[in-house]
Amino acid sequence: MPPRTVTFRAATAAAVIALGATLLAASPQAGAAAAEPAPVTDYCQGQCDDILPPGENGNATLVEILGNKAFGTHPAHSDDQLDRYNGLVAGHTGLTDQKLTEFFNDASFGVPKDQVESVTSPRDDVTITRDKASGIPHIKGTTRYGTEFGAGFAAGQDRLWLMDLFRHIGRGELTSFAGGALANQGLEQQFWPQAPYTEADLEAQVEYIRTHEGARGEQAMADAQAYVDGINAYRDKSKNGRYFPGEYVLTGKIDAITNVGEIQPFKLTDLISIASVVGGQFGGGGGGEVTAALSLLAAQQKYGVAEGTKVWESFRQREDPEAVLTVHDGTSFPYAGKPDKARGTALPDSGSVTAEPLIHDRTGSAGTDRKTPVKAPAALKKAQGIYDDGVIPEGSLPGSGSGAQRRGMSNALLVSGEHTASGNPVAVFGPQTGYFAPQLMMLQELQGPGISARGVSFAGVGMYIQMGRGQDYAWSATSAGQDITDTYAVDLCEPDGSTPTKDSTHYLYRGTCTAMETLERTNSWTPTVADSTAKGSYRMQVRRTNYGIVTHRATVGGKPVAYTSLRSTYRHEADSIIGFQMLNDPSYVTDAASFQQAASHIDYAFNWFYADSRTAAFYNSGMNPVRAADVDPALPVRAERAYEWQGYDPAANTAAYTPFAEHPHSSGQDYYISWNNKQAKGYAAAGFGLGAVHRGDLLDQRVSKLVEQGGVTRASLTRAMAEAAVTDLRGEQLLPELLKVIRSQPVTDPELNAAVQQLESWRAAGSQRRESSPGSHAYTHADAVRIMDAWWPKLVEAEFRPGLGDGLYAALTAGLATDESPAASHGPSGAHSGSAFQYGWWGFVDKDLRQVLGRPVKGPLARTYCGGGDAGSCRDALLASLKQAVAEPATAVYPGDDTCKAGEQWCTDSIIHRPLGGIAQKAIHWQNRPTYQQVVEFPAHR
CATH class of the missing domain: 3.60.20.10 (Aminohydrolase, N-terminal nucleophile (Ntn) domain)
Structure with missing residues (x-):
């Protein structure tokens, strides 16, 4: 040996x-x-x-x-x-x-x-x-x-x-x-x-x-x-x-x-x-x-x-x-x-x-x-x-x-x-x-x-x-x-x-x-x-x-x-x-x-x-x-x-x-x-x-x-x-680019324009998923959060599936899920687990949108996918997927489970301590945070 x-x-x-x-x-x-x-x-x-x-x-x-x-x-x-x-x-x-x-x-x-x-x-x-x-x-x-x-x-x-x-x-x-x-x-x-x-x-x-x-x-x-x-x-x-x-x-x-x-x-x-x-x-x-x-x-x-x-390696991102x-x-x-x-x-x-x-x-x-x-x-x-x-x-x-x-x-x-x-x-x-x-x-x-x-x-x-x-x-x-x-x-x-x-x-x-x-x-x-x-x-x-x-x-x-x-x-x-x-x-x-x-x-x-x-x-x-x-x-x-x-x-x-x-x-x-x-x-x-x-x-x-x-x-x-723990990664990192593409021309549909304004207000406030007041069990920007939760998987599919084709899109999403929001009970972390936004298509969306916008990209994707690389077609695809998201009711975005009724946004996000014994615990506010945590500062040493 x-x-x-x-x-x-x-x-x-x-x-x-x-x-x-x-x-x-x-x-x-x-x-x-x-x-x-x-x-x-x-x-x-x-x-x-x-x-x-x-x-x-x-x-x-x-x-x-x-x-x-x-x-x-x-x-x-x-x-x-x-x-x-x-x-x-x-x-x-x-x-x-x-x-x-x-x-x-x-x-x-x-x-x-x-x-x-x-x-x-x-x-x-x-x-x-x-x-x-x-x-x-x-x-x-x-x-x-x-x-x-x-x-x-x-x-x-x-x-x-x-x-x-x-x-x-x-x-x-x-x-x-x-x-x-x-x-x-x-x-x-x-x-x-x-x-x-x-x-x-x-x-x-x-x-x-x-x-x-x-x-x-x-x-x-x-x-x-x-x-x-x-x-x-x-x-x-x-x-x-x-x-x-x-x-x-x-x-x-x-x-x-x-x-x-x-x-x-x-x-x-x-x-x-x-x-x-x-x-x-x-x-x-x-x-x-x-x-x-x-x-x-x-x-x-x-x-x-x-x-x-070459295409695969650009997604593999070693x-x-x-x-x-x-x-x-x-x-x-x-x-x-x-x-x-x-x-x-x-x-x-x-x-x-x-x-x-x-x-x-x-x-x-x-x-x-x-x-x-x-x-x-x-x-x-x-x-x-x-x-x-x-x-x-x-x-x-x-x-x-x-x-x-x-x-x-x-x-x-x-x-x-x-x-x-x-x-x-x-x-x-x-x-x-x-x-x-x-x-x-x-x-x-x-x-x-x-x-x-x-x-x-x-x-x-x-x-x-x-x-x-x-x-x-x-x-x-x-x-x-x-x-x-x-x-x-x-x-x-x-x-x-x-x-x-x-x-x-x-x-x-x-x-x-x-x-x-x-x-x-x-x-x-x-x-x-x-x-x-x-x-x-x-x-x-x-x-x-x-x-x-x-x-x-x-x-x-x-x-x-x-x-x-x-x-x-x-x-x-x-x-x-x-x-x-x-x-x-x-x-x-x-x-x-x-x-x-x-x-x-x-x-x-x-x-x-x-x-x-x-x-x-x-x-x-x-x-x-x-x-x-x-x-x-x-x-x-x-x-x-x-x-x-x-x-x-x-x-x-x-x-x-x-x-x-x-x-x-x-x-x-x-x-x-x-x-x-x-x-x-x-x-x-x-x-x-x-x-x-x-x-x-x-x-x-x-x-x-x-x-x-x-x-x-x-x-x-x-x-x-603690601030990062209640921040929606998509809202902070991706929403500015998405809005840049969408706002490249006036949004003439009143319903869509109202939705875009809600997303803009949420982003300006910090893209957080926080209660309007402690114990209210309602988010300050509840509608914007709902829209983003409904939109994200739809926009990823609209952006990439046409260019990749059904087979390759399915194969890539099998290796990397698209949806990992706190409310994604079907996602890899399961419901009520707190964990969110670790792995997903965030980086792919970011690079692809910057390529569409003509911005510098280090390590670009091998191809540009949104709208086939055309900014106008990309905007159309994003708006079409946004329209679908706006029309999706809260009861569909947040389906009910053993803990929450359908449509209960805060509850769907909430953290629940899964019982491994006979004692149950109450639900708490979602936060993307370690279970055990230390805060330390040593003023002296041996």
């Missing part, structure tokens, strides 16, 4: 020595014998704040669940951060540094004595202190084991049911555990095929960390075991004391009267399973090569190979010179670019591609034919849409290559000290993980030997803080989505030498006909109190090869192949634990450079941001495979040794990875913004949509203006974020 890249894995000698000294304290026998740790100094001095709605408490007893259903009551601390989070929509305009705690928690270390709500000591060597304000657990241990045990115990207190759900989601067993509701089916169908591990696979990943990561790997697994021990201790206590989550009764796991039943113990492999869900959802990238190949073929069929390829960048100082980080002359590309024969079936043997009223891929109904699509990254378009399968555009609205705004009022860097940043009740993450503070941090951890993998603050620094992340997943075309064969077909289950691996490994999950369910879905069952099946999971079948040059998806982090779901361990270690992270080194040990594709009193910094992490020379990563490649990743060993899915220096990174730049946009020059996008207009522009333009003015404060940077 080849060694993993030294720059990713080598721990410093000093760190290894220090870890050796702490390993003894990691054993349960160390008990309370360890000395009391020295008091921790909080260098933020009251200038660190955070927020995570709806509330810290994510567990509810049966009585509390029934009370919520009957009377709308909530358990303590289950919803006390919701109003503060929601209040920033109206409150940001008058925001000052002093008012920040009206909308955020005080994220200082510790709990003042007069603010202590409770103190629990599950062992002699750890205390869990909860504060009155939010009930957040502040865990302090005198031993390493005790600290991690306390973290697990607190996780059980706050997220026991959720953790149980997610270990079953990761194993593809959710419906058998929690019922056959479409939402449950959607979750297990979305996640299990990305990481269809056997128990032996999960155990191998635990052992890999222990044996390949040195002293830190041993410490990580000791910490994880202590964390699991803490979860199980709470599990036992809550079961014996009858205060376990009520969902176990409602799903028939425990009898409410006799207490008969069991909550299965947690184990280390459960943590790997949960990590596969979290990392695969938010830290993946690439994998859209089959969808890309189909759109390339459509372009070549319409225009011919040479011209069609290196758009107008794209907003996080590293904007001109530094280049070449990766995954287009080769001058590609080798090994394996385009399918036209019409030959079929998706690999996932669902088989379905029974029940929702059944489909045997071996027919599930066509997701609206309810299932909605269930899948609650996740903001990697949502599967209707009718496609997990891992099928449709997830190249990762959905999410994690963002970061950082300004260096030379531009702030204090002279210290200021940061407003946080991850977007969707809106759930309880939340996927939980807030906590960890203080113990070698650990000192406060922030959030994903429930079930909370042995370390994953995003938050240390003693004198803070850090956060956004999903990066660079290309760490490739598609291979494996030649099919038959072991007896006969002619293979597309259905063959053997493939050629380095010259040998090899059987595909078949992995299955059979789930069945019966009605329960919590889920009345009729009795049913189905079998999920995937086939695994040495080049990854089979996603499609096709022919290439007339020969049958299977397309497979190979992700670099596959079989390494929890290796990133080493990087998080470092980020929590105050002896390791002492400045921006050591932070970047720590972040480089995180294998998933994330953009990491850092601020202390001296420096703001950035690093892009990920296991970026070193590809064979001249392989085009945007398209499928032949599964031959010459085109494999360099040093590839399928046994543990290891290869050579790009070194530290080749990842985008920066320290001390004037400012940084990230909203899942392009990281740096030369760092090719993994999919369509990183072009001239991106929602990152909403941040970049505001922050650059603040920097130009100088004197940036925590409040002013927060205001910039």
Whole structure:
């Protein structure tokens, strides 16, 4: 097995020595014998704040669940951060540094004595202190084991049911555990095929960390075991004391009267399973090569190979010179670019591609034919849409290559000290993980030997803080989505030498006909109190090869192949634990450079941001495979040794990875913004949509203006974020050009002229989707917003479909949706999810209209499409589509659902925390904003 890249894995000698000294304290026998740790100094001095709605408490007893259903009551601390989070929509305009705690928690270390709500000591060597304000657990241990045990115990207190759900989601067993509701089916169908591990696979990943990561790997697994021990201790206590989550009764796991039943113990492999869900959802990238190949073929069929390829590349926008960048100082980080002359590309024969079936043997009223891929109904699509990254378009399968555009609205705004009022860097940043009740993450503070941090951890993998603050620094992340997943075309064969077909289950691996490994999950369910879905069952099946999971079948040059998806982090779901361990270690992270080194040990594709009193910094992490020379990563490649990743060993899915220096990174730049946009020059996008207009522009333009003015404060940077969070990207960035074309001549139709005037007034007011007054549930420019929501998909089609033709237009929109407004319940993020305007045709429309208007365009589209390039014809097309939009009633623009009546605009936009348990939450105002968010400014440093 080849060694993993030294720059990713080598721990410093000093760190290894220090870890050796702490390993003894990691054993349960160390008990309370360890000395009391020295008091921790909080260098933020009251200038660190955070927020995570709806509330810290994510567990509810049966009585509390029934009370919520009957009377709308909530358990303590289950919803006390919701109003503060929601209040920033109206409150940001008058925001000052002093008012920040009206909308955020005080994220200082510790709990003042007069603010202590409770103190629990599950062992002699750890205390869990909860504060009155939010009930957040502040865990302090005198031993390493005790600290991690306390973290697990607190996780059980706050997220026991959720953790149980997610270990079953990761194993593809959710419906058998929690019922056959479409939402449950959607979750297990979305996640299990990305990481269809056997128990032996999960155990191998635990052992890999222990044996390949040195002293830190041993410490990580000791910490994880202590964390699991803490979860199980709470599990036992809550079961014996009858205060376990009520969902176990409602799903028939425990009898409410006799207490008969069991909550299965947690184990280390459960943590790997949960990590596969979290990392695969938010830290993946690439994998859209089959969808890309189909759109390339459509372009070549319409225009011919040479011209069609040129047209396709102009939409693919691998290196758009107008794209907003996080590293904007001109530094280049070449990766995954287009080769001058590609080798090994394996385009399918036209019409030959079929998706690999996932669902088989379905029974029940929702059944489909045997071996027919599930066509997701609206309810299932909605269930899948609650996740903001990697949502599967209707009718496609997990891992099928449709997830190249990762959905999410994690963002970061950082300004260096030379531009702030204090002279210290200021940061407003946080991850977007969707809106759930309880939340996927939980807030906590960890203080113990070698650990000192406060922030959030994903429930079930909370042995370390994953995003938050240390003693004198803070850090956060956004999903990066660079290309760490490739598609291979494996030649099919038959072991007896006969002619293979597309259905063959053997493939050629380095010259040998090899059987595909078949992995299955059979789930069945019966009605329960919590889920009345009729009795049913189905079998999920995937086939695994040495080049990854089979996603499609096709022919290439007339020969049958299977397309497979190979992700670099596959079989390494929890290796990133080493990087998080470092980020929590105050002896390791002492400045921006050591932070970047720590972040480089995180294998998933994330953009990491850092601020202390001296420096703001950035690093892009990920296991970026070193590809064979001249392989085009945007398209499928032949599964031959010459085109494999360099040093590839399928046994543990290891290869050579790009070194530290080749990842985008920066320290001390004037400012940084990230909203899942392009990281740096030369760092090719993994999919369509990183072009001239991106929602990152909403941040970049505001922050650059603040920097130009100088004197940036925590409040002013927060205001910039909050204003962007309620701004319609189309209104701010595209409407001026649309109006320019339309107003090139007088609009003589009175109805159309009135609509144009409404749009002009909305644009002049800032293109925002905000209430006319707090609580009114009506937008200030409601008619203009309605017109834009109805117009956008119509104008895109009117502008591009005539020139592209039906086939190519359909192929391109399959890879990149046109409509991603907050009200687009049919869009990739689903209804009521908050996330909007990440990917879409904004950049294409922008370039095309500027081409029509004769304005300068860098990286233009290969052709001009609106009106065939004629300004008058373009204007006619836009007006015709606008007329259709004006005539569309609000009830059609905003169709009703389980929450809203048809035509209720504000309600359709509103954010709803999807219940993952028995407690429901009220709807809040739409805002395009991280779920967990920090506002930090450190005035001092160690």
